C-alpha cells in the first residue's frame with residue numbers, strides 16, 4: 616500500500632488530557648491543560664509534562680520547581696476547556712471556576728480536588744525541546760479517590776472515565 620509524507624504535528628496519539636496545577640512564590644495558584652505528557656521512568660517513578668514558555672504557568676513551575684498532575688474525567692470537560700483556553704495572567708481561573716483546592720503533602724502546590732487523581736511531582740530536570748519545555752517530575756505522592764483504587768493498591772484506570780478532549 617502506498618504511503619505519502621504527512622503533516623508532522625503532534626504525531627503520537629493518544630495524548631493524555633491532564634491539568635497541571637502550580638503556585639508561584641507569592642502564593643498565586645494556577646492550572647493549565649496539557650496534552651504533552653507521559654511517563655518517563657519506572658524506577659524511580661517519573662513523569663514529564665511539556666509547557667510552552669509563554670504560558671503563565673511556565674514561570675510558576677520554573678520558580679517553584681514543583682507541579683501537580685491532575686487526571687481529568689469526562690465530568691470536567693468544560694472546566695478543562697476553560698483552563699486550556701484562558702490565562703491565569705488575566706484572571707484567577709481557579710477562583711472563577713469555583714474549583715476546590717487542597718494542599719500538597721510533599722510539594723508546595725495546589726491539588727485540584729475536583730479531579731479524581733492528583734500526582735505531586737518535584738522537577739528534577741527539564742529540556743527545551745523546541746516549542747515546549749519538557750519538565751521531568753519525580754512522583755512524590757499520589758492521591759486517588761478511594762473507589763478508584765484496586766486491590767493491589769494501584770489505580771483502576773477503567774473506572775476513572777478519563778477525559779478524551781479531542
Ligand SMILES: Cc1cc2nc3c(=O)[nH]c(=O)nc-3n(C[C@H](O)[C@H](O)[C@H](O)COP(=O)(O)O)c2cc1C
Pocket residue numbers: 632645646647648649650651652665666667669670671672673695696698699700701702703704747780
Ligand atoms: C487539549 C489542550 C491541550 C493543551 N496542551 C498544552 C501543552 O501540552 N502545553 C502547553 O503549554 N499548553 C497546552 N495547552 C494550552 C494551555 O492549556 C493554554 O494556553 C492555557 O490557557 C495556558 O494557561 P496559563 O497561561 O494560565 O498557564 C493545551 C490546551 C488544550 C485545550
